[in-house]
Structures are given as structure tokens and as C-alpha cells.
Amino acid sequence: MIVESIDVFYLSMPQVLDIGDGSQDTLLVRITGGGYVGWGECEASPLVSIASLVCPMSHSACKPVQASVLGQELGGVDDIARIGDLVRENSLDLLQADHTLSGIDTAMWDLLGRARGVPVYELLGYRCAFPKTPYASVLFGETPQETLEMARHMRRLGYRAGKFGWGAFGRDDLQADIDQVVAAREGLGEDGVLLIDAGTVWVDDVERASRRLPVLQDCRVTWLEEPFVSGALDAYRQLAAASGTVRLAGGEGSHNTYMAAHMIDHGSVGYIQIDAGRVGGITAAKQVADYAQAKGVTYVNHTFTSHLALSASLQAYAGVERDHLCEYPIASKPLAVELTQEHLLPDSAGQIRLPDAPGLGITPSPEAIVKYLVDVEIRVGGKTLYRTPDL
Amino acid sequence: MIVESIDVFYLSMPQVLDIGDGSQDTLLVRITGGGYVGWGECEASPLVSIASLVCPMSHSACKPVQASVLGQELGGVDDIARIGDLVRENSLDLLQADHTLSGIDTAMWDLLGRARGVPVYELLGYRCAFPKTPYASVLFGETPQETLEMARHMRRLGYRAGKFGWGAFGRDDLQADIDQVVAAREGLGEDGVLLIDAGTVWVDDVERASRRLPVLQDCRVTWLEEPFVSGALDAYRQLAAASGTVRLAGGEGSHNTYMAAHMIDHGSVGYIQIDAGRVGGITAAKQVADYAQAKGVTYVNHTFTSHLALSASLQAYAGVERDHLCEYPIASKPLAVELTQEHLLPDSAGQIRLPDAPGLGITPSPEAIVKYLVDVEIRVGGKTLYRTPDL
Known part of the structure; x- marks a missing residue:
């Protein structure tokens, strides 16, 4: 299969407080390919990661992150590493790229796990x-x-x-x-x-x-x-x-x-x-x-x-x-x-266990996405490079 | 004096080629304070640096870069270092911030040099x-x-x-x-x-x-x-x-x-x-x-x-x-x-000499800015966070 689409969703609490609490917003990443869907998250500053996904190319080593991911073959775990290397090479001078790749890489693992019916750890x-x-x-x-x-x-x-x-x-x-x-x-x-x-x-x-x-x-x-x-x-x-x-x-x-x-x-x-x-x-x-x-x-x-x-x-x-x-x-x-339909709750012994389920075993809740979605639009040179996608 | 304004301008060649040539676009930074103007440049991916300047806060260590600069006292060289430290602290989790700070810091040195009538190297x-x-x-x-x-x-x-x-x-x-x-x-x-x-x-x-x-x-x-x-x-x-x-x-x-x-x-x-x-x-x-x-x-x-x-x-x-x-x-x-009115051309001995002039000794050309300016608009949650400013 190939990576057919990358959609990112900026979610935020209605009010973000000036405290060291990183749970107040997130950039959710959805990737599709071969009829499957995978999800991931990028840490911190959603708007900046969105910009790095879609920005115009500055030169051969400063391309938007999506240029190295969309349309790529995703047949196995080696492809995920290969795509990551491509991003690092083609976005070498794009500082934010590592954060953006993080959510994309995670979503590709989730997608591949779901496609194969096995947990990511396997x-x-x-x-x-x-x-x-x-x-x-x-x-x-x-x-x-x-x-x-x-x-x-x-x-x-x-x-x-x-x-x-x-x-x-x-x-x-x-x-x-x-x-x-x-x-x-x-x-x-x-x-x-x-x-x-x-x-x-x-x-x-x-x-x-x-x-x-x-x-x-x-x-x-x-x-x-x-x-x-x-x-x-x-x-x-x-x-x-x-x-x-x-x-x-x-x-x-x-x-x-x-x-x-x-x-x-x-x-x-x-x-x-x-x-x-x-x-x-x-x-x-x-x-x-x-x-x-x-x-x-x-x-x-x-x-x-x-x-x-x-x-x-x-x-x-x-x-x-x-x-x-x-x-x-x-x-x-x-x-x-x-944000998620499932939760990793401590078991009776107080331990956390990963789901024995395909991919990450955790699926975002559409209702939560709608509830916390922030509308974003980025226009450059008369073209819309990003607009909050439909669910 | 205080930092009264930060304006950034995305300039680009009409066509950006897929070659290792970093001169195809730039993010120009203009800072004003005390009746003076200073200029700087951020390397690579102008759109992403713009986003990091104006993005909404994610948490106390992930604030937009401008939050640590606008309104700050700029009385001497120590203030420039202090403002840089503030940016690094308040934007700790904002990966792109270092690139954005680079142009701002440069513009503050230029501004201070012009205000004092001495070159930055002094x-x-x-x-x-x-x-x-x-x-x-x-x-x-x-x-x-x-x-x-x-x-x-x-x-x-x-x-x-x-x-x-x-x-x-x-x-x-x-x-x-x-x-x-x-x-x-x-x-x-x-x-x-x-x-x-x-x-x-x-x-x-x-x-x-x-x-x-x-x-x-x-x-x-x-x-x-x-x-x-x-x-x-x-x-x-x-x-x-x-x-x-x-x-x-x-x-x-x-x-x-x-x-x-x-x-x-x-x-x-x-x-x-x-x-x-x-x-x-x-x-x-x-x-x-x-x-x-x-x-x-x-x-x-x-x-x-x-x-x-x-x-x-x-x-x-x-x-x-x-x-x-x-x-x-x-x-x-x-x-x-x-882009610039002055140029650092080799002298008769083939050497490059910095201008013996206030600040960086180099001033952007308004005509070039107009000629290469790329119109950008970033809207988040119904608010316009950035629109290409007037010259």
C-alpha cells in the first residue's frame, strides 16, 4: 500500500493556561493507506507543526514534511524507517520537522499494525x-x-x-x-x-x-x-x-x-x-x-x-x-x-498494560475531535496551503 | 527604549528550484524601538518561523516567540542576551524558536548599533x-x-x-x-x-x-x-x-x-x-x-x-x-x-571589510521587498494571527 493522505487536526482546550501542563492542546495526525487508518500525535505547538507539513520549499534540503511522505510505499516496517530518513534529508534545514515527523511516524506504525492485525510492539x-x-x-x-x-x-x-x-x-x-x-x-x-x-x-x-x-x-x-x-x-x-x-x-x-x-x-x-x-x-x-x-x-x-x-x-x-x-x-x-475511546487504566495490581490489539490499540473519539477542534487556515501567495480538514 | 514592534516579511523568488541554493527565499525581520529600526534575517522555511512567532501558547514552556520580545526593555547589549534567554525559556518546547530568535536577535543588534551610532562589532x-x-x-x-x-x-x-x-x-x-x-x-x-x-x-x-x-x-x-x-x-x-x-x-x-x-x-x-x-x-x-x-x-x-x-x-x-x-x-x-542597498564587495586586495557604519551597515531595499514579498495570512480559531504587514 501507499500513504494516500495525511490530515492533521489542531485540538485545544478553550482556554490554555500559563502552567507547565502539556495536555492543553495537541496536533492529531491521521494517515490513510490501503483502506486502513492510523493515528498519531505531535508534541507541542500544533500551528508550527502544521506549517512545517505544508510550507513551500525553501531549497532542496528544506522541503515541507509532507513532500517526503505522501505517495510513499508503506509495505513494511523498513518503509517507515526509510520515510523517516527521507524527511530528515529533505527537511534538513527545517527545524520543526522532527516534531512533525513524530506524529506521522507514529500514525504509520498504527496503520501498519492495524493492516496486519498485530500490536505495534510485535x-x-x-x-x-x-x-x-x-x-x-x-x-x-x-x-x-x-x-x-x-x-x-x-x-x-x-x-x-x-x-x-x-x-x-x-x-x-x-x-x-x-x-x-x-x-x-x-x-x-x-x-x-x-x-x-x-x-x-x-x-x-x-x-x-x-x-x-x-x-x-x-x-x-x-x-x-x-x-x-x-x-x-x-x-x-x-x-x-x-x-x-x-x-x-x-x-x-x-x-x-x-x-x-x-x-x-x-x-x-x-x-x-x-x-x-x-x-x-x-x-x-x-x-x-x-x-x-x-x-x-x-x-x-x-x-x-x-x-x-x-x-x-x-x-x-x-x-x-x-x-x-x-x-x-x-x-x-x-x-x-x-480524546481517546480507550484508556490505559491501572489493573488490579496497579500496573499499566498495553492493549493486545492491532496498532496502538487506541482510537480517537470523533466527538472529542469535533468538540476541541480549532479552525486553522494558512494562505501563502494567494493559495490555501492548509485548511482544517473534514473528519 | 523598549521593543515596540516586530514585523516579518516572507520574500521569495517567483520560482524556487529543487537545488541546494539557500538564497531562494528569506524571512526578513524588522524591529522598532525608540525611533530606530533594526533588520535581521532568519535562515530557511519562512512560513514555519512566522508560525512560531505568532502561534497560540501550548503551555508555560511553549509560548510564541514574540511573547518574550515585544515590550521588553532594550537599553543595552545585556538586554539582548536576556531577551534571548527569555525566548529559550518560554519557548523551550517550540523547536522552530531558535531559527526565529536568530533574526530577531540580529535585528536587535542592528537597532542598538544604529541607536548608538556604532557598528555591531564595536x-x-x-x-x-x-x-x-x-x-x-x-x-x-x-x-x-x-x-x-x-x-x-x-x-x-x-x-x-x-x-x-x-x-x-x-x-x-x-x-x-x-x-x-x-x-x-x-x-x-x-x-x-x-x-x-x-x-x-x-x-x-x-x-x-x-x-x-x-x-x-x-x-x-x-x-x-x-x-x-x-x-x-x-x-x-x-x-x-x-x-x-x-x-x-x-x-x-x-x-x-x-x-x-x-x-x-x-x-x-x-x-x-x-x-x-x-x-x-x-x-x-x-x-x-x-x-x-x-x-x-x-x-x-x-x-x-x-x-x-x-x-x-x-x-x-x-x-x-x-x-x-x-x-x-x-x-x-x-x-x-x-535585497540590500549596500553590498560587501571585495576591495582592491580581494578582501571583505565590514562597513564602518552604525549597526550592520546594510539596509534592505524597499523596492526589493515589494518585488519579492509573498502574501501570507494565518488564521486560527477565527482570529488572524498573522497577515503580511505594510512596509
Whole structure:
């Protein structure tokens, strides 16, 4: 079969708040071929990804993403990798292309899985999908008391692991951060797995990050996530050398496999966190998972959006039994919750299992698409390059 | 003063050809403040950069670029760096933002230079701008004979250094590549400085690249540029260890200072090539120039567009006498030539000198803008987020 169409849908909450919550909008990708339909999602800035899909060519290495995908043969998994390589070559100078490819690649895996009647993880070569231990992922509370209550709430919901991040953490005085981490530990209980996400707040300042190490060690934090921006490999390496029992986690900013490998090789992270909606799709995510295995680094998904994106991000390391933690957003906006017909809910043991169903096993809800759809039109030189498509 | 307005103009040749010629379109940036006007350019994919300037917020770390610039205090050079940091923080998850910031940062330097009546290189701390030796930068000919004639033409025009790149180089059989390089050397003459640009054609395949080393060494090629994509640091390092007298050059794909530093530290390049229109502007380019000095690596501009972009890229290392080579496009499309009122032409000694004039010393031509302007309109949710502004 060939890739017959690529349609993208900009979905958004009616109001987007100025908080670190990535579930407030999304770009949904629908691909058709051979009578089948596949779905994927691109992380962040839907309008910009739409523009990169349809923009006029600037030169031979700066073509719109769709030019390398539409009409391509999609006969097997090798074709997905080949199409990804084509996009990277033909859109070399189009910075946004990696994000756009991510949703397209994911939709091609979904389509191929549905066409063959097998889950994506089987197409990836995994014999089965091991259950994952979800960690509840939330933003820090406004106050330590609020964080304490959120952590207790996590435990009541059955989560053994919880991650707190963003908000004011790392920005104000040291004592405020200490109080927040202590509150999170208290709320999670002594046996909870506590994870802290600094959201790149210290950019590349090792000294500011280091001051938080004692409280993280005292509170037995498993990982400190994104103390720095993705490019600050030296800072990562220096902090990792000093962080003792607290391992560093990072990698969600990786928009290709090289960046993720650099985080492992030159940044000394203990956990590599990959978002299939940003790294270049499931193809690239699987390559990073393989590399992490070879290097003894633990792979974890990064997901802060819908359960379609969650399924996509889990497929890449579904068959890796050792890497059992998974990010699981528990305070998503209604858009992210309503977007899919199926949901990946914890089982009776509190574990997350991928659907034993064709493709991603998750299908967008037409009603949700209609409800949250944002009308977009892009006109260049008198021609309409994009208009929100019909469902 | 404060940044009062940011206007961007999509300019394009009437027809964009499927060749590696980056002079076929551009995104021109105009910034006003305190009664002054500054100009800059963003490299590649104008529509996508426009979208990133005006897109709706996705979350607190994914805001439109203009949100971090408009209304900001612009009292001195530190403010330009501060505004750049704001963009990187507030648009952390907006991949295209680095390209867009590049033109904005450049325009702010131009504006500040004009307001103070001094060239940008003085604002950067350089006492003077040393003349640079231009290398003529062209695409390989269709045949070795065509390449030979282009090289001879370069010499007749007075250039002592020439770079050939892209086209079919590296794609076909080895002999075709050998014939091309030999022809370029013959045309340039024994005393010419010969540079070869592989345009990332071997992605990260060290073996394929290595096969070309003998002819590059035999023809005394000064540098082999971009054998691999920017992220393939291991491949760069391996090839550099085997390349002998031929040094590796790369870095044009760097869209932040970290990537450029990684090319130096982990990729072992001998020449770091930076495009101010992509790396984050003149601020980031100057940081890379300083880092290159400290590491003993030669800095070179990357420029394949207008003389406004050329001036911007030269400012960053204007005061570094040792790094005397500069890329100089000699076969640009009429858009790139007509775009500016002034041009940086070789002097009687064949050298390029930056204007001793306020800002970048180069002003866009209103007639050229009108002639090449592409009408763009972006509507989201019933609102017009962008419409090509009036001159």
C-alpha cells in the first residue's frame, strides 16, 4: 500500500493556561493507506507543526514534511524507517520537522499494525508487552501543604511512585524547595518512589542545582529530572558525578536519536526519557531504547498528553522487562482524557498494560475531535496551503 | 527604549528550484524601538518561523516567540542576551524558536548599533573589524568540466579560495566524486585554497566518507565540510582521526551554542561554521566564536543568502584576526542580491571589510521587498494571527 493522505487536526482546550501542563492542546495526525487508518500525535505547538507539513520549499534540503511522505510505499516496517530518513534529508534545514515527523511516524506504525492485525510492539520485534509500574506525574502544589495532599492522594489512588515538577521549584529560595521535597516524601510515605522534575530551571548552572542535592538525597529521591536544558551535557555530567544515590534523568527534549545518545554518553544520565511525539516517532524511540539497553541506562517514556500518545511512547520499550517504570499523567485536561475511546487504566495490581490489539490499540473519539477542534487556515501567495480538514 | 514592534516579511523568488541554493527565499525581520529600526534575517522555511512567532501558547514552556520580545526593555547589549534567554525559556518546547530568535536577535543588534551610532562589532567588544579572505561558495557543476570552468571563473574574479558542494557529490560512484574534486583543484590552480562541502550526504556513515579521503588529501583540500549530519558526533570524531591533512568543518546546523560546542569538543572539527541566522543570532554566534578561540578551533561564518545576513554573520568574529576566511556566496539568486542597498564587495586586495557604519551597515531595499514579498495570512480559531504587514 501507499500513504494516500495525511490530515492533521489542531485540538485545544478553550482556554490554555500559563502552567507547565502539556495536555492543553495537541496536533492529531491521521494517515490513510490501503483502506486502513492510523493515528498519531505531535508534541507541542500544533500551528508550527502544521506549517512545517505544508510550507513551500525553501531549497532542496528544506522541503515541507509532507513532500517526503505522501505517495510513499508503506509495505513494511523498513518503509517507515526509510520515510523517516527521507524527511530528515529533505527537511534538513527545517527545524520543526522532527516534531512533525513524530506524529506521522507514529500514525504509520498504527496503520501498519492495524493492516496486519498485530500490536505495534510485535512489529517492533517484541514477543510481549511487559506491564509497567506507573508513576503519577503532576505539577508541584502552590504550597508544600498542597504538595503533601497531592502525594497522599496519589497513594490513595494506588500509585506507589510519584513525580512532582515545575511550578516554583528551583526558582525561589532553597528553603522553599526543601519544604516542597520534604512534603512530597511525607505524602508518598517511606516506601513510595519519589521523583523530582526541575523542568530545566537551572539551564546549565551546576552550582545552583548542587545546592538541592542534600535534600534530594535525604528524601531518597530516585531521580532528579531535567536540572538543565538538553544541550548542557557538561553540566549534566558534572552534576551526575556529585549526585550520589540520586540519579539524573533527562532526554524529553531530544528531537532525534543523536541527542538522546549524547545524553547517555556525554551527560551520564541514569534514566533516559523519550517522548515518541518529539524524538521522531516510535522508530526513533525504539532505537533509543535499544541504545539505552546496550549502555545499561534505564529507558522511561515521557508522556504528558493523551492515552494515544501514552500507548505510542510505551510501545518503544514494551518488551524490556527490566525498565518497568512509566510516566502516567493523572491530572490531564479534559481534552487529553476525552480524546481517546480507550484508556490505559491501572489493573488490579496497579500496573499499566498495553492493549493486545492491532496498532496502538487506541482510537480517537470523533466527538472529542469535533468538540476541541480549532479552525486553522494558512494562505501563502494567494493559495490555501492548509485548511482544517473534514473528519 | 523598549521593543515596540516586530514585523516579518516572507520574500521569495517567483520560482524556487529543487537545488541546494539557500538564497531562494528569506524571512526578513524588522524591529522598532525608540525611533530606530533594526533588520535581521532568519535562515530557511519562512512560513514555519512566522508560525512560531505568532502561534497560540501550548503551555508555560511553549509560548510564541514574540511573547518574550515585544515590550521588553532594550537599553543595552545585556538586554539582548536576556531577551534571548527569555525566548529559550518560554519557548523551550517550540523547536522552530531558535531559527526565529536568530533574526530577531540580529535585528536587535542592528537597532542598538544604529541607536548608538556604532557598528555591531564595536558593541560586541571588538576594537576593529579585520578584513576577511572570501572564499567563493558555489554548488558543484553538473559535470567535472563545468566544475573546472566554475573554478577558473572564480580565479578570474580574483578569489584565491573556493568551495564546491552539494549536487551529486557523495551520492554516485567514487570515481565521479574523484573527477569532480580533481577538476575543482585544476580550475583553482595549485595555489588556490580548495574546500569541499559534502552537505551531510553520508549522514553518519564513516566508511563511505573515508573512501573519499585519498582524493581530498591528494588534491590538498583544506577542509571537508559536513560529511555527516550535525548530531553524528561520533562519526565526526572517527573521521577526523583518519583525515590527516584534511580538516573537518561543520556546525551550520547548530541551532544553539551547545550544539556548536559539542561539534568542537566531541566531533573534533577543525573549523566551526556558524550561521547567525540559525544559531540564535549574533549573541549566540559571538559566544561560539569565543569558545572556538579558547579551544584553538577556527571560526568561519556560514552564509548563503543576502549581504544583510553576511554582515550579521561576519560581526561575530570580526575582531579575530587569526580567523581570516569567510564564506562569500557568488552565485546568489536576484532576491538575495537586490535585497540590500549596500553590498560587501571585495576591495582592491580581494578582501571583505565590514562597513564602518552604525549597526550592520546594510539596509534592505524597499523596492526589493515589494518585488519579492509573498502574501501570507494565518488564521486560527477565527482570529488572524498573522497577515503580511505594510512596509
